[in-house]
Every structure is written in C-alpha cells, then in structure tokens.
Amino acid sequence: xxxxxxxxxxxxxxxxxxxxxxxxxxxxxxxxxxxxxxxxxxxxxxxxxxxxxxxxxxxxxxxxxxxxxxxxxxxxxxxxxxxxxxxxxxxxxxxxxxxxxxxxxxxxxxxxxxxxxxxxxxxxxxxxxxxxxxxxxxxxxxxxxxxxxxxxxxxxxxxxxxxxxxxxxxxxxxxxxxxxxxxxxxxxxxxxxxxxxxxxxxxxxxxxxxxxxxxxxxx
Numbered sequence: 001x002x003x004x005x006x007x008x009x010x011x012x013x014x015x016x017x018x019x020x021x022x023x024x025x026x027x028x029x030x031x032x033x034x035x036x037x038x039x040x041x042x043x044x045x046x047x048x049x050x051x052x053x054x055x056x057x058x059x060x061x062x063x064x065x066x067x068x069x070x071x072x073x074x075x076x077x078x079x080x081x082x083x084x085x086x087x088x089x090x091x092x093x094x095x096x097x098x099x100x101x102x103x104x105x106x107x108x109x110x111x112x113x114x115x116x117x118x119x120x121x122x123x124x125x126x127x128x129x130x131x132x133x134x135x136x137x138x139x140x141x142x143x144x145x146x147x148x149x150x151x152x153x154x155x156x157x158x159x160x161x162x163x164x165x166x167x168x169x170x171x172x173x174x175x176x177x178x179x180x181x182x183x184x185x186x187x188x189x190x191x192x193x194x195x196x197x198x199x200x201x202x203x204x205x206x207x208x209x210x211x212x213x214x215x216x217x218x219x
Contacts, residue, residue: 005070009080012062016083016090019055020134023090026052026097027130027193031123034104034186037112045101052094059087075207082207086137089196089203093130096189096196103182110179114169118162119187125155126190129197136201142208148201149213155194162187 026045033041063084066072072080107113129151136145163184170180202213 005066005072008062008066008070009076012059012066012080012083015055015058015062016087017138019052019059019087019090020138022048022052022055023093023097024131024134026094027100027127030097030100030104031127033101034107035120035123037104037108039105039108042101042104042108045097046105049094049098052091056087056091056094059083063087075210078207078210082203085203086200089199093193093196096193099189100186103186107179107182113176113179113183116162116165116169116183118158118165119183122155122158122162122187122190125151125158126193126197129155129194130200133197133200133204136204137207140204140208142205145201145204145208149198149205152194152198155191159187159191159194162190 026048029041030045032038033045063080066080067077129148132144132148132151135141136148166180166184166187170177206212
C-alpha cells in the first residue's frame with residue numbers, strides 16, 4: 001500500500017508541476033503578445049488553453065483518488081488538499097492568460113496605443129508573483145510564500161495606476177475608447193492573476209505549516 005500510495009502521490013506532483021510550468025509560460029507569452037503586438041503568440045496561448053484544462057482534470061482526479069483510497073494523514077493530507085486548490089487556481093490563471101491573448105488579438109488589429117509604464121509594471125508584478133508562488137510550492141518554501149502574499153498590496157497599487165492611466169487617456173482621446181477598454185480588461189486580468197498567485201502562496205503555507213491564513217500574510 002505504501003509503494004502504491006507513493007506512486008500515486010508522485011503522479012499528482014508530476015501533473016501539478018507540468019500544469020504550473022504551462023501556466024507560467026502562458027502568462028509570459030500572453031504579456032509578450034500584448035506588449036509586442038505579436039498575434040502568433042496570442043494564438044498560441046489560446047490554442048494551448050485546453051492542455052492546461054486537461055492537466056487540471058488530472059490533478060483533480062489524482063487528488064480525489066488519493067483521498068478516497070489511501071486516507072492520507074498529516075502533511076500528506078495537507079499536500080493533497082492544497083494541491084487540489086492550487087490546481088483550481090492555476091486553471092484560472094490559464095483562463096486569464098487566454099483572456100489577455102484574446103484581447104491582444106483585437107488590439108493588434110488596431111492602431112497602437114501609447115506606451116503606458118503602469119501597465120508594464122503591473123505585468124511585471126503579476127509575473128513575479130506567479131513565478132514566486134509556483135517556486136514556493138515546488139520547493140516547500142513558506143518564507144517565499146509569505147513574500148508573495150505581501151506583494152498583493154503592490155499589485156493592487158499597480159492595477160489602480162494602470163487603469164487610471166488608461167481612463168485619463170481615453171477621456172482626452174475619444175477615438176481610443178474601445179482600445180483602452182480592452183486594455184483595462186487586460187489590466188484586470190493581470191490583477192486577477194496576482195490574486196490567484198496569492199491564493200497559491202496561502203495554500204503553500206497551509207501545506208508546509210498546517211495554518212489556514214485565508215487572505216492574511218501571517219503564519
């Protein structure tokens with residue numbers, strides 16, 4: 001039973017690791033597609049979303065099988081439950097990356113907007129949070145997870161600045177309203193990814209320390 005349990009646990013870890021890698025790559029490519037107006041990257045992200053969804057199903061099924069058949073305890077139980085939650089958050093990251101890519105396709109077919117530093121700052125923060133949260137999960141690093149949680153305030157500030165910059169611009173440039181609205185939705189997707197990264201970090205703290213902090217950065 002122990003060897004079977006370890007084999008199934010390893011399968012869960014493999015599926016979650018593969019899913020995390022795809023989501024991290026999806027966000028990186030989605031941002032490049034937006035900032036570089038690269039339609040090829042945007043289409044690539046949209047085509048690859050199904051693979052992320054399939055891996056989320058693998059994580060879900062593997063976790064539920066372990067819970068039902070092996071009755072894990074202590075950290076093994078926390079790992080399985082935490083990974084189940086992380087799989088759901090990663091699937092939503094994939095969805096938000098898809099949304100960014102879809103709106104980028106529209107924007108790339110229209111005249112470019114001016115460069116908004118606040119948008120790039122928000123994208124950089126979201127990417128850093130997602131990469132950090134994934135690293136914390138893969139390396140059982142609660143200290144890094146706490147750092148990611150604490151970055152959520154910065155993500156909120158970056159989001160407000162980006163959206164304000166876009167609103168201020170379209171108020172004075174009426175022909176750009178539609179393009180600015182699409183960019184505002186992209187900013188909201190980036191902020192949502194930052195929020196999902198915070199959720200992942202909280203799950204890491206639950207797995208490693210057995211503490212459910214729920215939107216709090218304290219351990």
